[in-house]
Amino acid sequence: MEQVKNRRVLVSGAGIAGTTLAYWLLRHGFEPTVVERAPALREGGYKIDVRGAALEVVKRMGVMAEVRRERTDVRGGSVVTATGKRVASMDGDTFGGREGEDAEILRGDLNRILYDLTKGEAEYLFDDSVVSLEEGPDGVEAVFESGGRRVFDLVVGADGLHSHTRALAFGAEERFVHDLGYYVSIYSVPNHLDLDRWELTYVSPNRTALTYSTAKDTGAKAMFLFASGPLEYDRRDPVAQKRLLAEAYAGEGWEVPRLLAAVGEAPDFYFDSLSQVRMDRWSKGRTVLAGDAAHCASPASGQGTSLALVGGYVLAGELAAADGDHEAAFAAYESAMRPFVDENQKLGPANIKHMVMRTRGQVWIQLKLLALMNRLPGKEKMMAKVLEPIHRAANAITLEEYERP
Ligand SMILES: Cc1cc2nc3c(=O)[nH]c(=O)nc-3n(C[C@H](O)[C@H](O)[C@H](O)COP(=O)(O)OP(=O)(O)OC[C@H]3O[C@@H](n4cnc5c(N)ncnc54)[C@H](O)[C@@H]3O)c2cc1C
Incomplete structure (x- = not known):
């Protein structure tokens, strides 16, 4: 097969979106270079849930068994009073709002599973970051903190809530990061x-x-x-x-x-x-954003990781389907992801009201x-009803099977 157009892709950030994207870019014939500010992959961390459409991405990457093996296996949770008395207890899946194959895993463990899939094939540059981006007619010149200078066809900012790529391409984060x-x-x-x-x-x-x-x-x-x-x-x-x-x-x-x-x-x-990123568009010229950098839904949504997994899959897939034509691909990526992101962003402000009570009353x-x-029988069922919106949002996208034409 002929080489794909715009194949040299610089990805800033080896987090969930960045590593997922690297995997799918490789699968579709692109050459990703991932630059990560941290000296090594960031391991450990808090527990996150992978739900709905994101599970399908994990399955298509062939790592569902590993994700299940690495799950936190939290058995349950209780709400306690100031004296430590347990007023209510529930099983882990109900407490965490999970159903079916939804999996809870430490963010760092998931990141490692995703990274291991690509580490021999994609180029990873740890302990470095991009300090400037200059777009010309045929590519983007990136200057690295370490002093290097390289030209890429496309640049993806997958560098999280406080994305530096977003700041370089779109301007100060105050315009996009909304504190809840x-x-x-x-x-x-x-x-x-x-x-x-x-x-x-x-x-x-x-x-x-x-x-x-x-x-x-x-x-x-x-x-x-x-x-x-x-x-x-x-x-x-x-x-x-x-x-x-x-x-x-x-x-x-x-x-x-x-x-x-x-x-x-x-x-x-x-x-x-606890913030959300809201932007009118996620791309500018040859630069595009993915994951939290584009659309952080906030930890209160419980869906940031799932959005990052799906976003990485869809962005690489649309680039493949457009045979590397970035303008067509970025437009298709936005139109596929927008409604899904909107549904999931709604969860943040709604959920936080149940997580932090404002008055003694x-x-x-x-x-x-x-x-x-x-004390009621069937409490798990009642709780599942309360958690219905998260499952609806988690499934609010149908994933295409992408291929190059
Ligand atoms: C306390 C907490 C609880 C959460 N709970 C959940 C949950 O239950 N469910 C859920 O789905 N999500 C949850 N999330 C959200 C989830 O962690 C994020 O939404 C998800 O990790 C986003 O992935 P990402 O790849 O976009 O960004 P990140 O995973 O943040 O990765 C960004 C990467 O970019 C790197 N980076 C940053 N700046 C630069 C730079 N200038 N140059 C190069 N690299 C850079 C970072 O080091 C990092 O490796 C939670 C988040 C928090 C903080």
Whole structure:
């Protein structure tokens, strides 16, 4: 078969979207080069769900068995009061909003599975990033932080919520990143509660805290979600972020002081606003965005990873179907992905209202309702009904079988 047009593709970011894209670009005859800022693939991390159409992508990549093998196997979760009393408990799939083959896995484990599929074939450049992009008639010249300079036919920004590619091609992130009014923090903690694949959630006005252990971890994770107006801080200053977190949870009950105290030793501290990326278009000339860089739905949607998997598949597929014609491919990619993204983005603001209660009254009602539901037979069925929107959104795209003409 003839060589595909525009075959040299630079992908910025070896996350979920970037590695998925690299796999499918290779399959369709393109030559991906993936540049990743981190010195190595980012492993470990929080647990994420792969649902709906994204499962089909994973299956078409032939790694469903590995994803199942690496799943967190969290058995269930409970909601607790300030004294640690469990008011309601549910099995893991119901608690996590999963059905059928939906799988929960640590983000880093999924990333490694995807990366392993391409590591010998795609070119990976770790510990580097792009500092400038200059588009000419026949390609884009990329200058790398390490000092190199190379020309590519196309550039894909798959570099996450705070995408540098997006900033270079489209302008400052303030125009596109919309803060939902909450912050999220997550990091590893010792498993001092001896949790065995179990999750405990504590809800207080404007502040939720939770901790869980998974089959993949001897320790546990702590996660915090709190409502707040915009906070001023430097994204590269974890000390300042840890201080903001401690201030937000000052005086809080349950295990919160112990979880906060463990932050000092955490090797993987994460802190960010709960934000969505909204853009009128995802491409400009020969540059296009994928995953969170294009359309972050926020961790509250529970669908960012699935969107990144599907987006990587569709973008590479449309490039193949258009035989490398980037204008046609980028337009087709947007029209296939937009309705799917819109449905999933709606989940973020809707879900967060169930995750963080705003007043004492709301907390009281939530705990009463959960306690009541906990006593009723068929509580799993009731919960499944509540979680229906996420499954609808997760399946709101029909995946084409892409081939080059
Ligand atoms: C606490 C939390 C919980 C979550 N829970 C879920 C969930 O339950 N379900 C779900 O589906 N999603 C969940 N998500 C969201 C999910 O992690 C993301 O939506 C998903 O990882 C997006 O994939 P991505 O490839 O677009 O970006 P990322 O996975 O963020 O990857 C971006 C990559 O780009 C690299 N990078 C960044 N800047 C540069 C640069 N300048 N140059 C080169 N490389 C760069 C990064 O190092 C990273 O490797 C959660 C997120 C968080 C934070």
